[in-house]
Amino acid sequence: MRPHASVQHIDWEKLAGENTKKLRRAMEGEELDAVILGSMNNIHWITGIPMTGDLPYFFSHFALISKNEDEPVLFSPYVTDFFPEEREWIREVRSLPFTKEIEDPTKAVSWHIEIAKTLKEMGLAQGRVGIDPRISIPLYEGIQEKLPEVEFLSASGVLSDARSIKTEEEVRALRQSCAIAEMGLEAGVAAVKVGATERKIAGEITRTLFTGGATALGFMPNIVAGERPGILFSSDKLVRPNELVRVDISSVWGGYYSCIARTVFTGKPTTAILDVYSHLREAHEKSIEYIKPGITNYQLYDFTKKEIERQTHQRYTLPFFLGHGIGVSIIDEPWIFDRSHCEEKPLLEGMCFLFEPIIHIDGYGDMAITDCVNIREKGVELLTRTTRELYTTELREL
Secondary structure, eight states: OOOOOOOOOOOHHHHHHHHHHHHHHHHHHTTOSEEEEOSHHHHHHHHOOOOOOOHHHHTSOEEEEETTOSSOEEEESOHHHHSOTTOTTOOOEEEOOOOGGGTOTTOOSSHHHHHHHHHHHTTOSSEEEEEOTTSOHHHHHHHHHHOTTEEEEEOHHHHHHHHHBOOHHHHHHHHHHHHHHHHHHHHHHHHOOBTOBHHHHHHHHHHHHHHTTOSEEEEEEEEEESSOTTOOSOOSOBOOSSOEEEEEEEEEETTEEOOEEEEEESSOOOHHHHHHHHHHHHHHHHHHHHOOTTOBHHHHHHHHHHHHHHHTTTSOOOOSEEEEEOSSSSSEEEEEEOTTTSOOOBOOTTBEEEEOOEEEETTTEEEEOBEEEEEETTEEEESOOOOOSOEEOTTOBO
């Protein structure tokens, strides 16, 4: 296992400032005068303050980024809770009334009035304003009604473009998140025993993640034992002898997500199992070597798919997916899927994504090797460093 990493120092003010600049550049490309953000992950991304995703908070924080202002304007009914004085770079936070909108985003009571008034104060009663697609429809319609001369457009594209390229401060946060996930993986592998339930293994992982410093889970640990393709939720199924057990983990630290997966075989693997795993690992390694700035997501998918098919003499292939971006969301740009599931896009320096080739073996289950990677100038940095060997239990029982 990878030695536990020391805590990464993150300059959150620098991170927030750099992300604001990235968004402004993306706005210029689309000729947007302002963007209204309304999802917790985007608020964290632009402020550097980790935000909770609990329902009373999820739809109650907003940020307004104008091309004419150096810093975002934030809106919240929980000003003192989420924007403490030590976050001194958060200079303008406007208090929203504590209304039913907090728990029921299907109603627009007064928040749209406050946001529209601020846009007018900024001289944006006309122009082009991008809308975070996660803003509630009633709030959007309320703002639109108050500003009939503004052209509102989806900000999905500019946000995806800006968030897909990570700054060095963001990469530091991802390294720390990955280090915690690897602690959870170590606990999960140790907990895989014949007779244990998938859910019990997931519980050991969860305990380790939070004691190791995780602030949230990207998803509940996915323990998939044996012949359960396509089912990604840990269940009460017992781990049995001679199964492949996929241990798939996501942790969150400082608002940044990580993910790692490895495979355990319960017992002594057959030569055939070892051969297939060796082919998967070699395809993984060759693909990592292949990744460099400028290749496209289609090219990476095709390269890995052909490697697996070549090495296994066409007996095995990839599913339709191979990976996706990661950052302040568990799924981000770029998408690395086959041609029927995403658009072709170049992989650029600064992109961070999950690389997760999977092979399903009838009668045994899934074998997977999932890593977080960061595209650098001349190749990739592996943000997850745990060994990629096939783990075995040697029929350890409870």
